[in-house]
Amino acid sequence: MSNSIHISTISMEEGGELKPKYSVIILGSGPAGLTAAIYTARAKLDTLVISGNLPGGQLMNTGTVENFPGFPHGIFGPELMMNMRAQAERFGATILDDVATSVDFMHNPFIINTVDKRFEADAVIIATGASPRKLGLKSEERFAGKGVSYCATCDGPFFKGEDLVVVGGGDSAVEEALFLTKFANRVQIVHRRDKLRASKILQERAFTNPKISFVWNSVVEDILGDRKVNAVLIRDLTTDKRYELKCGGVFVAIGHEPNTQIFKGQIDMDEHGYIKVRDRTRSNIDGVFVAGDVHDPVYRQAITAAGFGCMAALDVERYLAEKYHHNK
Structure with a gap:
């Protein structure tokens, strides 16, 4: 040129x-x-x-x-x-x-x-x-900034000592969960399948982290609370049963x-x-x-x-x- x-x-x-x-x-x-x-x-x-x-x-x-x-x-x-x-x-x-x-x-x-x-x-x-892709729930919008987040790095420090839910099964979801263990009492990953899509190294870190557990074959159907999030409504895709899972925050990591x-x-x-x-x-x-x-x-x-x-x-x-x- x-x-x-x-x-x-x-x-x-x-x-x-x-x-x-x-x-x-x-x-x-x-x-x-x-x-x-x-x-x-x-x-x-x-x-x-x-x-x-x-x-x-x-x-x-x-x-x-x-x-x-x-x-x-x-x-x-x-x-x-x-x-x-x-x-x-x-x-x-x-x-x-x-x-x-x-x-x-x-x-x-x-x-x-x-x-x-x-x-x-x-x-x-x-x-x-x-x-970030959203769940599409009315309650998700209602609790935005009141317990619903799309960024663990931004909001994780506000959830010290809480039980938290992360929705998703890819790299982003597992990275969010791992980061949140620095602050949370417990982190539960809710995933619609029976295995993660995340990279092997991230899976290994998650499976060996004592603060992380998994809710397999399940979806979040609603987010519950009064002034802030205190639970999610879970539907088990294999049994179609619904139950409440107590938590102080929901981190959505389901893609973009x-x-x-x-x-x-x-x-x-x-x-x-x-x-x-x-x-x-x-x-x-x-x-x-x-x-x-x-x-x-x-x-x-x-x-x-x-x-x-x-x-x-x-x-x-x-x-x-x-x-x-x-x-x-």
Whole structure:
């Protein structure tokens, strides 16, 4: 890529002042979005990151991250994300703590709207991630913040000495349960099957932890309490019997939903709402790229999201080089 392309298309303003038009706008500020920003900004592409509802992504609600390369003793999730943000800003990316409310991918330049701002971009990277899936119970909404949680790291310290319930059977559920044993008197994992889906090492840790027990082949049908949670209603799927399980809190860890609502009708998605990709990171819209959990329901790791962010940024760089060269 020649320097003349960069010089003719970039007008980076000092101090990260907002402008109406950018070479690339990145939606989302988790590992995928910020890694993409590091690469695009370092390539001298005028880059705006719109952070989304949770600046820094899900790792902002995570304790020690043990499996991100380069940190043999682990690193605190928010610290890792703030480091990524600082690195992107060091190379000249502008980061706006705001939420995209609508997009127009039907014409290029693409249009991205927030509540009170409108931006244009020659290329877009969607890295909006995914959000925790809920049980869908009315009582779940009623007790939100009163004993129902989706983040053990955020809320675990508020449940010291309590008996707790974790719903789910994958890595997230077991990680939540293990973390909660630091505070809880007892943690019971309620799972609809008779075996866990979590990785072997996490299963071993859970099975050997004296504070953790399991309620197999069961689902939570209701969450009970007065001002706060004091029990859940369990249905045994093998016998169809129902009974109350006393607890002081419920942690829901049953998966995630991709944050793609604003893209409906604008871009191809699968039946679960994950954006479809072709040729590594490209969507069906020429110039719109995708990275991270928003298209990856399988791996959903910080390192894979970061890898996808790198790939999307490199693909954007090639795409814009061709676009700008063609338009000369």
